[in-house]
Amino acid sequence: MRALYLFKRDLRLEDNRALAYASERHREILPLFVFDPEIIESLKAEGERLYYVVRAVERLSKRIKLYCAYGKTHEVLRDVFRVYKPSHLYTAVSYSWDGVERNKSIKKVCEEFGVEYVEVFENFLVDPREVPQRKVYTPFYKEWIKRVDLGEGKVKEFQVPELSLPQIEQIKPMLKLSDYRHFDPDQCEKRLESFSFESYEDTRNYPAMDGTSKLSPCIRFGILSLRKIFKKAQGKSEQFIKELAWREFWYHIALNFPETKNVEFQEKRRNIAWENREEYIEAFLEGKTGYPIVDAGIRQLKTEKWLHNRVRMILASFLTKVLLVDWRIGEEFFKEHLLDYDQVVNVGNWQWSASVGADPKPFRLFNPILQAQRYDPECKYIKKYLPGLAQVPCHMLHNPISHALPYHKLVVNYYERVNLSKRAYGLTQNQIGDDF
Template structure:
């Protein structure tokens, strides 16, 4: 068998620079073969024009071209289960160790445990590293131990812990000459995997000074480009997280930094409470008698509820794979509170549509609007679509873009009357949580 090599397994870190696991792999004495697995366990559940698969594939081709052009290397891509791929790799190559960056979702943890065990049986070491967060697992805890269940004290402790560390990049880009010299490693087209190119494109992110300086004033206004559009890039690691945190610090923008900390808070919650991916964090909320009317759910999905701000948000989601954060709260509250449809239905629909889908943030956000999660809005807080419009889209610029027929006879009447829906919600929730 040929000389030993290391494998670096890309997952949520689709970049060659400032990549901790890649840096650690490249820093040794063995050449490193980059690897990406289109995991059948995940892809088999997805629509054939899934925008995320297209995005990942495009990013892989960019990295592949860079490695081919500058280092005579490449990225080996496979479409199978991780177990089958590693069994094949162990037959084809003399692998010294496998390196990767940690993932904290329940499926990912089970997957990595299986691969670790498989490699160990064959005398191959498995090394994983922290890359997509500043603090992980139990690194931000109460003084007496245990996870914070309220964001504000978690955020304050996060900032205290941050003062103790030296935030520095992992310059993997400086060591790419140590990649495995083979420019013709296995490659796949989308059609090879039974997929087609999505018409939805990932937005470019914006970390310009002007945006960060004005972030607190503009982030809630959906008609203007007041947010960074970072979320898909953070989700797939096409931008280094340490770079983003550094930008927030340089801008001295607490609101922007706090949004990044929210992301870590939800990751920590899901890590400690993996059951919350499909169960209410507050168990009594699983006693709610949801109406779960499928016809009403379809109207909500299509953006045909008769509430322009709700419909605009859903149409933005369906057409772009992204929805403004303020509107995530508005459409989520409408589904759970006005229609009394289980938050899990909404979470699953977002999981299908969102280019930036992140289980921890999505579950956390949906449980927040439903009142069932950690540090959630109280159940009696019901977003009023009309007052939300007055506050955040008063001139209806956003509504006019996505629901141009909203003031015509072609637009449907509201599918439910707000006052009645609010009272029905309060009665239903009260019966569940106070019984």
């Protein structure tokens, strides 16, 4: 019996439970990856980010004969089923809102053709459905950590049938790609080996340092197994493991509160009067707010398609609480640019940063001046991404309100805006101070 294995965001052979499960049951497997124009378009992924996916597929193709297709997934599957008649289709489970819908439509095509559809748990350390429902991260973590199962998904050797289906070389000319050097799937293993988990706690908040793992694209596309990453961090950094759990917390929230894809987790925050002023939105999206730490972040995001977590938080707080712009606009902006974009994680974090999400703290405020002073004390990060400001003394760059910079005009005065913002959130002026 021939099985079809549909790769999605698990682009590896090593420790892949879904593929392992298929390989235990079938000697012949047709491995397939589909470049679906609907997904590419919805993520605006053409160019650099698609290039990364192609590199990941090429990497996998060196190990097995991986068939590829360009087209709507359900149409591609119909064509493949008609001609090559697999008995089963295996794929990894999906818990993202769009992923669930996609898997449903794959299952429907399978039913049409009498192909048995098998969805296997993968891409998480703990099945987010198995953790008892929690609305707050810390109690979730306590339940989550008890359930981590590091059992490896060993893939057995299987035969790939010789078929006249295209491979990545034939598909590549159909894709709009641009060269991209900042991240490369070939570097995931090396990065995992060389990253200093022991130092993570001390370095992770400083965007000018190479102090976080930068494994998010490797995780997003399943180039590395989460179990392997977990084992590397185990005993070296509990903080790092907690970050892996944050990713799964957002899936837990999405599963238990599916409405949060579009609406705020906190009911009381569903009617914030966002100003959404065009000129503020434009200044933010173009990195022309006049706040160097914010504009440097936008520059990093646009040029590298990745952004340091501390700066993601500063940006998200600035857009929502200083400019009073709807978090959905920021979510959409990150979706267009982040290589590691993950719908569930991005929505969860944007809601958290906007103080409308799963967070017991009533209001978080990241003052861009204090944040810059504290986390970029020598302005290395600012000057790297805004080289035009290289000659300006650092204390001036930290505080663009007190110092006129040879640079964009301030879009707003932070201190004037936060009071407005607190009112929009239903808080009194002195209720909440700055956060770190």
